[in-house]
Amino acid sequence: MRSELVTTLKRRATEIIDGLAEHQEPVLITQHGLPAAYLVGVETFSRMQKKLEILEGVARGEKSILEGRVVPHQDAKRRMARWLE
DSSP, X not given: OEEEEHHHHHHHHHHXXXXXHHHOSOEEEEETTEEEXXXXXXXXXXXXXXXXXXXXXXXXXXXXXXXXXXXXXXXXXXXXXHHHO
């Protein structure tokens, strides 16, 4: 992963942003020698958001199972059929 100083970002923002689309990897921005932010392209960010939504859904499902909030398969099929109408 590429790393850039915040001062470099200020001077060469257009060039760095153009590189995001080409390389498809985040750029770590550092300030005073410490990690400060990640700069990612729009497509990369969108993919990350979609993956996060899926993982959050899986986590909610697992939590529901652990809490005993489940229904028999036939009931679930019936509910889904009504929902899809």
